[in-house]
Amino acid sequence: xxxxxxxxxxxxxxxxxxxxxxxxxxxxxxxxxxxxxxxxxxxxxxxxxxxxxxxxxxxxxxxxxxxxxxxxxxxxxxxxxxxxxxxxxxxxxxxxxxxxxxxxxxxxxxxxxxxxxxxxxxxxxxxxxxxxxxxxxxxxxxxxxxxxxxxxxxxxxxxxxxxxxxxxxxxxxxxxxxxxxxxxxxxxxxxxxxxxxxxxxxxxxxxxxxxxxxxxxxxxxxxxxxxxxxxxxxxxxxxxxxxxxxxxxxxxxxxxxxxxxxxxxxxxxxxxxxxxxxxxxxxxxxxxxxxxxxxxxxxxxxxxxxxxxxxxxxxxxxxxxxxxxxxxxxxxxxxxxxxxxxxxxxxxxxxxxxxxxxxxxxxxxxxxxxxxxxxxxxxxxxxxxxxxxxxxxxxxxxxxxxxxxxxxxxxxxxxxxxxxxxxxx
Numbered sequence: 001x002x003x004x005x006x007x008x009x010x011x012x013x014x015x016x017x018x019x020x021x022x023x024x025x026x027x028x029x030x031x032x033x034x035x036x037x038x039x040x041x042x043x044x045x046x047x048x049x050x051x052x053x054x055x056x057x058x059x060x061x062x063x064x065x066x067x068x069x070x071x072x073x074x075x076x077x078x079x080x081x082x083x084x085x086x087x088x089x090x091x092x093x094x095x096x097x098x099x100x101x102x103x104x105x106x107x108x109x110x111x112x113x114x115x116x117x118x119x120x121x122x123x124x125x126x127x128x129x130x131x132x133x134x135x136x137x138x139x140x141x142x143x144x145x146x147x148x149x150x151x152x153x154x155x156x157x158x159x160x161x162x163x164x165x166x167x168x169x170x171x172x173x174x175x176x177x178x179x180x181x182x183x184x185x186x187x188x189x190x191x192x193x194x195x196x197x198x199x200x201x202x203x204x205x206x207x208x209x210x211x212x213x214x215x216x217x218x219x220x221x222x223x224x225x226x227x228x229x230x231x232x233x234x235x236x237x238x239x240x241x242x243x244x245x246x247x248x249x250x251x252x253x254x255x256x257x258x259x260x261x262x263x264x265x266x267x268x269x270x271x272x273x274x275x276x277x278x279x280x281x282x283x284x285x286x287x288x289x290x291x292x293x294x295x296x297x298x299x300x301x302x303x304x305x306x307x308x309x310x311x312x313x314x315x316x317x318x319x320x321x322x323x324x325x326x327x328x329x330x331x332x333x334x335x336x337x338x339x340x341x342x343x344x345x346x347x348x349x350x351x352x353x354x355x356x357x358x359x360x361x362x363x364x365x366x367x368x369x370x371x372x373x374x375x376x377x378x379x380x381x382x383x384x385x386x387x388x389x390x391x392x393x394x395x396x397x398x399x400x401x402x403x404x405x406x407x408x409x410x411x412x413x414x415x416x417x418x419x420x421x422x423x424x425x
Contacts, residue, residue, distance in 0.1 A: 023058075
């Protein structure tokens with residue numbers, strides 16, 4: 001961060017750590033090594049005045065709120081064209097957002113930036129993952145690539161929403177990942193020390209993995225690690241075996257029609273089509289026929305709620321081998337232990353997927369590395385009711401994910417169909 005400031009034309013910069021002892025041990029000591037000549041440094045005010053630039057060091061031990069200000073108020077009267085947070089995971093979201101009011105310049109066309117570094121472990125990690133969710137959160141509905149710029153603003157309700165580069169209210173944001181291997185100042189001794197840490201600290205600090213320390217919900221149907229293990233096993237070439245196609249049909253809006261091919265315990269990459277491209281059953285039938293590739297032994301399982309019912313009827317008329325899938329129907333199945341019941345087919349099918357991915361069984365499920373798949377499969381929560389296991393409905397999952405879990409539904413449909421859970425028509 002010091003190097004970054006030294007090579008720019010920023011006239012007034014502020015570099016922040018949470019506490020002064022940390023500030024003194026890190027940024028201040030490194031700046032003295034970097035600039036060398038201490039005549040330009042005011043050790044009382046902790047300010048460099050060098051080459052016409054002012055570089056200040058600050059700290060916020062006691063971060064307040066909008067109602068009760070804390071140390072952040074110390075910076076309320078000064079403009080900065082560069083603000084840098086070191087170890088952002090130690091700062092509250094309010095402390096960070098407050099400093100946006102200080103990010104300005106009296107010089108016309110002066111570039112103004114806020115830059116932060118953060119470790120993937122810390123007290124305030126949740127808000128960081130949420131703010132940079134497009135880059136960090138594997139369940140994000142619109143994932144971004146490292147270094148890709150996105151633009152955000154607050155709408156009339158005060159909610160942050162993504163916008164476009166040409167929006168006059170939009171502010172750019174990006175994220176650049178880094179792991180231990182990217183740091184030339186830390187060698188093998190430090191790497192060996194990190195290797196001795198327990199998980200998830202080990203993966204978080206070695207690889208810079210922000211999601212490694214995020215724990216699964218206690219009532220999550222499918223653990224995140226099970227899905228990741230299945231994705232790590234995936235190969236592009238499908239094995240031999242009967243072709244099954246799982247089909248989740250769009251129900252309007254931003255939903256997608258998704259087809260997933262399955263052979264043995266291998267799942268193909270989801271084939272996704274915007275709902276506007278499949279307004280009737282005719283378009284869905286055409287997609288299914290294409291996915292079955294004229295294979296006489298191929299079968300398809302179709303979500304028959306809404307337009308899917310029409311697609312199913314058209315497939316039957318064409319003599320195709322298809323299954324009707326209605327998640328709302330009751331279930332008379334039990335889990336592998338023979339003890340648990342399910343209140344409907346949705347609960348049954350998601351539990352079948354859980355059992356298929358369970359590392360304690362002999363199956364070696366292979367799932368593709370799709371940006372939506374992990375989030376969709378890990379999103380559903382379960383609850384035990386007097387009638388058996390219940391899985392939260394699609395609308396509840398859609399509200400939490402910010403999208404419909406169409407890919408996840410297509411996967412579990414394909415898995416259930418291939419395991420003979422539906423009646424062939």
